[in-house]
Amino acid sequence: MSAGWNFRxxxxxxxxxxxxxxLVKIFISVNHMKKEYSxxxxxxxxxxxxxxxxxxxxxxxxxxESEDFLHPLFIASPVLFDEFKKHKEGxxxxxxxxxxxxxxxxxxxSRIKSRSTPFGLFSGVSVGNIEHDNALVFSENSYSKIRMxxxxxYNVFLFLKDLPEVKQxxxxxxxxxxxxxxxxxxxxxxxxxxxxxxxxxxxxxxxxVLKKILVLSKNGICYQEILNFLVSEGYEEDEGLYEYxxxxxxxxxxxxxxEPTLIGExxxxxxxxxxxxxxxxHAIVNQLKELKSELDTLNHREATIKTDDIxxxxxxxxxxxxxxxxxxxxxxxxxxxxxxxxxxxxxxxxLSEAVSFLSKIGAIKNENxxxxxxxxxxxxxxxxxxxxxxxxxxxxxxxxxxxxxNVGNEYSNSLIHNFQTHMKRAGQEQRKWDQIQxxxxxxxxxxxxxxxxEITLSKEDFPFWDxxxxxxxxxxxxxxxxxINDPSSNTLLHIHFVxxxxxxxxxxxxxxxxxxxxAYIQDLIKIEQANSNxxxxxxxxxxxxxxxxxxxxxxxxxxYEITCLSNSNLDxxxxxxxxxxxxxxxxxxxxxxxxxxxxxxxxxxxxAHNYKNSSxxxxxxxxxxxxxxxxxKGFMVNxxxxxxxxxxxxxxxxxxxxxxxxxxxxxxxxxxEKEVNDEVKMENIKKWSQKRNIPQYILISEGDNEMFxxxxxxxxxxxFLSLLKKNNTLNLVEFLFxxxxxxxxxxxxxxxxxxxxxxxxxxxxx
Numbered sequence: 001m002s003a004g005w006n007f008r009x010x011x012x013x014x015x016x017x018x019x020x021x022x023l024v025k026i027f028i029s030v031n032h033m034k035k036e037y038s039x040x041x042x043x044x045x046x047x048x049x050x051x052x053x054x055x056x057x058x059x060x061x062x063x064x065e066s067e068d069f070l071h072p073l074f075i076a077s078p079v080l081f082d083e084f085k086k087h088k089e090g091x092x093x094x095x096x097x098x099x100x101x102x103x104x105x106x107x108x109x110s111r112i113k114s115r116s117t118p119f120g121l122f123s124g125v126s127v128g129n130i131e132h133d134n135a136l137v138f139s140e141n142s143y144s145k146i147r148m149x150x151x152x153x154y155n156v157f158l159f160l161k162d163l164p165e166v167k168q169x170x171x172x173x174x175x176x177x178x179x180x181x182x183x184x185x186x187x188x189x190x191x192x193x194x195x196x197x198x199x200x201x202x203x204x205x206x207x208x209v210l211k212k213i214l215v216l217s218k219n220g221i222c223y224q225e226i227l228n229f230l231v232s233e234g235y236e237e238d239e240g241l242y243e244y245x246x247x248x249x250x251x252x253x254x255x256x257x258x259e260p261t262l263i264g265e266x267x268x269x270x271x272x273x274x275x276x277x278x279x280x281x282h283a284i285v286n287q288l289k290e291l292k293s294e295l296d297t298l299n300h301r302e303a304t305i306k307t308d309d310i311x312x313x314x315x316x317x318x319x320x321x322x323x324x325x326x327x328x329x330x331x332x333x334x335x336x337x338x339x340x341x342x343x344x345x346x347x348x349x350x351l352s353e354a355v356s357f358l359s360k361i362g363a364i365k366n367e368n369x370x371x372x373x374x375x376x377x378x379x380x381x382x383x384x385x386x387x388x389x390x391x392x393x394x395x396x397x398x399x400x401x402x403x404x405x406n407v408g409n410e411y412s413n414s415l416i417h418n419f420q421t422h423m424k425r426a427g428q429e430q431r432k433w434d435q436i437q438x439x440x441x442x443x444x445x446x447x448x449x450x451x452x453x454e455i456t457l458s459k460e461d462f463p464f465w466d467x468x469x470x471x472x473x474x475x476x477x478x479x480x481x482x483x484i485n486d487p488s489s490n491t492l493l494h495i496h497f498v499x500x501x502x503x504x505x506x507x508x509x510x511x512x513x514x515x516x517x518x519a520y521i522q523d524l525i526k527i528e529q530a531n532s533n534x535x536x537x538x539x540x541x542x543x544x545x546x547x548x549x550x551x552x553x554x555x556x557x558x559x560y561e562i563t564c565l566s567n568s569n570l571d572x573x574x575x576x577x578x579x580x581x582x583x584x585x586x587x588x589x590x591x592x593x594x595x596x597x598x599x600x601x602x603x604x605x606x607x608a609h610n611y612k613n614s615s616x617x618x619x620x621x622x623x624x625x626x627x628x629x630x631x632x633k634g635f636m637v638n639x640x641x642x643x644x645x646x647x648x649x650x651x652x653x654x655x656x657x658x659x660x661x662x663x664x665x666x667x668x669x670x671x672x673e674k675e676v677n678d679e680v681k682m683e684n685i686k687k688w689s690q691k692r693n694i695p696q697y698i699l700i701s702e703g704d705n706e707m708f709x710x711x712x713x714x715x716x717x718x719x720f721l722s723l724l725k726k727n728n729t730l731n732l733v734e735f736l737f738x739x740x741x742x743x744x745x746x747x748x749x750x751x752x753x754x755x756x757x758x759x760x761x762x763x764x765x766x
Contacts (some may be wrong), residue, residue: 008750036356037477039348041130042520044507044757045341046116048123048143049334051750053739054697058713060102063109064088068543072121073108074307078326080612100593103722107707114699114708116482116755118510121304124334125510127517128756131342134237136754138746139339141588144297144305144332145513148291150542150549151195152317153267154260158192159269159322160284161256169278171220172254176563176577177618178214178596179390180206181397185214186617188565189252197544199565199616201394204253217254219572257567264556264569270294287320305332331550335513339747347483347743348758350492354654358498359473361436361462371590373403377635378585387583389592393618397660435464439647447647453659453693454648475531476524477760478503482753484655486738494655494736500627501604502528502759506604508554518555522554524759525557525606534602535559535594537576539622540566543614553608560594562603564619576601578618590628602626645693650736658733660701661694665728672725673742676716685717697735708735 013303049072057061074081083101086092092101112122121144126723128136160166167404189202204210212233213226226245229236241673248254258274261267274293275285294316298309310330317324376398378392392398417652439462443455459465482504502524511518527534538557541564542549560574568575572598581601594601605611611623650660665672671684689696689711700707700723707723709732710716724730742751 009329011206018048035352036473036763037352038763039130040524040759040761042758043128043130043343044125044503044510044517045128045136045343045744046118046123046125046755046757047336047744047752048111048113048115049121049336050113051746051752052113052737052742053751054710057113058710058716060106060715063105069109069112071304072109072112072307072652073105075120075305075330075332076108076308076565077104080108099718100620103716103718106719110708110716110719115706116753117704117706118333120132120626121334122709124336125507125513125517126335126338126341127342127520128134128338128341130345130348132345133342134344134346134743135340135342136744137339138336138744138752141302142304142334143302143337144298144334146295146305146309146313146330146332146511147266147553148268148295149328149331149547150260150267150553151546152322152324153271154542154546154549154671155322155324156271156288156320157258157260160258160275163280163282165280165282166258166278168223168276169280170274171257171278172217172226172249173257174214174217174221174577174579175255175565176579177390177565178253179388179579180211181391181394185210185253187253188395188618190565195547197542197546197615201396204248204251210248210253212252213248220257221254227410250762255567258544259567260546260549261567261569262542262552263538263554263561266554267549268295270569284320287316291316291320296706302764304334328547333393333510333513336746342513343483343626343743343756345648347492350480351495351758352760354493354495354651354656355498357457357459357477357479357651358495358656360459360465360468366543368624368627370402371628374399374401375585375588377403378583378590379588382585384584384586386582386593388579389581389618390578391486392474392583393621396615401617418518436462444643444646448643448645452647454502454650457649457651457656473762474500475762476500476502476528477762478506478757479760480506480755480757481654482736482755483743484736485741485743486736487741489736490653490656491650492653492738494658496755503757504528504557504604504606505588506608506757509551509574511555512553521606522555522557525604526762527759528604529558532602534592534600535597536604537562537594537617539564539603539605540568541614541616541619542566543609543611543619548609552609554606556636557606558604560597560601562601562622564622565616590625655736658736659734660699660734662691663692663724663732665724665731667692668721668724671721679712681717681721682712682714685711694732695734698732699735701731701733 050068070081073084080101081096083092083106087098087101092098108122111119116123118125124142129379138516161170177189179187183206184203186201186203188199191198191200209230213229216225216229223245226362227237227241230241230245235241249256258271259520261270268288272285272288275282275288291313298305313330314326317329381399382392387398393401395401395698443457443461443468447455464470477498478501479498482494482496484491484494504521504524507517507521511521525536536558537560539562540552542552556570560576561568561570562576562578562581564578576594576596579594582595584591584593592601592603593599603625605623605626611620614620644662644664646657646660648655649657668684668688670676671681677685688694694711696711698709698711700709700720707719708716709720711720720730737753739751742753744752744754746752
């Protein structure tokens with residue numbers, strides 16, 4: 001290709017291997033620099049529900065006078081709403097209590113104006129299109145979808161499963177983790193107490209009778225059928241026989257069909273249809289139907305949820321007499337309707353260039369220490385033998401995960417002793433990473449010396465650029481970025497991250513908002529499947545708290561589903577229990593095979609759940625396997641210079657890393673240890689921020705959590721100081737938003753922040 005060529009074309013790429021699975025449109029941009037990835041012609045956009053301007057709307061009176069703020073506040077925090085109401089009515093006289101209310105109000109106000117992460121009526125999500133011109137304009141219409149919180153539904157399940165009639169009439173299935181080992185059946189048991197779910201491996205004696213019950217329960221078996229079977233086997237129908245059946249149910253060798261489902265049909269609907277199908281005649285059935293009817297009515301309106309809607313739901317729920325907390329009763333997802341939903345190719349062209357750059361300096365082969373250790377120890381112990389995954393991951397009889405979790409980081413068998421399993425990355429990959437980090441470190445130190453607030457990177461900064469070995473990057477990536485569009489700093493974008501896969505995990509739970517979003521996400525999964533040699537299988541698991549289920553609920557996106565101690569809405573032929581999965585290691589790669597499908601499978605998790613915190617090791621293992629072959633590190637400053645400030649780092653017009661400051665509590669101890677008036681406080685903050693070269697507008701940043709701070713606003717400063725008081729250090733990042741040139745606006749011209757999630761597809765090298 002000539003370096004002078006500069007043309008753009010829009011083409012349709014048929015995705016299908018070996019059969020046609022869909023038609024996906026991709027924007028291809030070709031210019032002087034080859035781009036490794038091109039972008040989808042659609043994207044998901046997230047945004048706050050209130051507009052953001054610097055010069056107005058940040059006084060307490062703005063909060064107090066906003067009627068539109070009351071509904072989101074009530075839904076997010078009924079307790080704060082009630083306290084706010086009492087304060088407005090003059091019923092609270094204590095100044096400290098009033099200050100506390102104002103502090104909390106300001107935090108919520110800041111969130112609804114400045115934070116894009118979807119949350120109730122505070123922020124929303126929609127689908128947009130890539131076009132040649134910008135036109136991201138909200139109409140005046142918004143709408144919400146409401147469902148019951150999974151914590152409440154889990155309490156409904158716990159209540160139902162112990163009702164004698166439900167126990168007698170519903171079906172039981174074998175725990176999907178049951179497997180035999182010598183004279184025992186081993187299985188994973190769920191323990192639930194104080195809103196926390198824990199998992200542990202249990203065992204029971206193996207017997208021919210229990211084996212037959214497990215076989216009979218494959219397609220579901222009711223209590224009476226179990227009893228009849230045991231009587232037919234010659235057992236006497238007495239109290240002891242009933243106790244035996246109760247024990248295998250209570251120990252979770254058998255689990256009830258009412259167990260929570262996360263994929264497909266709405267769980268409340270599933271409970272109701274199951275109870276009706278089994279002929280359960282109990283008052284709660286009609287009460288749940290009334291609740292579902294009210295939810296359906298609200299969801300069929302093209303409107304947002306109001307306070308009265310929640311109060312009506314609470315009224316129905318109170319009649320059911322199952323304990324609940326108002327704050328954890330419902331879940332709401334919201335969306336603004338677009339008058340026009342077009343984002344200019346200018347921004348995605350910029351993105352694809354930056355991603356191509358990052359794929360050169362920020363993409364390395366995955367060296368997940370836990371997987372690497374598992375591969376090593378499995379190969380040492382079992383060589384190429386294929387085993388049930390439940391056996392291999394059982395820490396008492398297999399290897400466990402992570403390796404050595406219960407015995408330190410040393411593993412030994414008859415062949416090896418005292419071998420340290422957690423080995424660091426070595427060889428070419430490490431050298432590449434070290435070289436890149438050396439360049440960054442040198443540029444950061446030079447910027448500090450010359451007091452520059454920004455570093456610009458180009459491939460010329462890396463003299464070893466042409467010698468960098470290419471990484472076999474995945475066929476599909478996704479990126480989340482913010483369109484900054486700030487002419488004053490020549491900044492178009494800020495990339496939050498780039499990751500492997502289509503990003504469906506960040507979008508799945510919102511697909512219930514509208515059919516267009518669900519269809520878009522399903523198309524992305526089809527693309528991933530077409531680029532995989534293994535069958536992609538959705539992973540279903542209710543993790544360490546019922547409330548995690550709120551972000552784990554999503555539609556059916558793959559043909560098959562792995563039930564990881566969970567229930568499924570699918571026909572049994574499409575359900576892959578843990579007990580069906582076999583594992584082996586081939587050529588330093590972990591391979592999973594389904595006995596049912598007779599083929600290799602690859603688990604996928606299309607939720608935003610942070611699975612690393614799960615107490616169920618096999619679930620963490622299956623999730624880690626998604627990224628076995630590749631890890632896109634993106635842009636990381638991976639060294640410790642003991643600097644309390646790092647400059648902004650950019651590539652062309654894209655910010656790769658925002659300028660940041662580490663603030664220690666000791667820096668402002670004079671304001672934290674004693675009360676001072678506003679004038680003194682603001683003067684101290686002014687001097688401190690000038691000394692540290694911290695701008696007026698910043699974000700307190702902790703992972704996905706952000707809090708906007710204006711150091712010229714006393715209420716905002718109070719929030720900053722209150723958070724600093726609770727923490728030894730805070731991480732501040734610069735706030736890049738131009739309210740005069742924002743690309744997202746409403747029909748009145750008011751500006752909004754944004755986060756855009758978009759897939760990128762690897763260009764064909766031929």
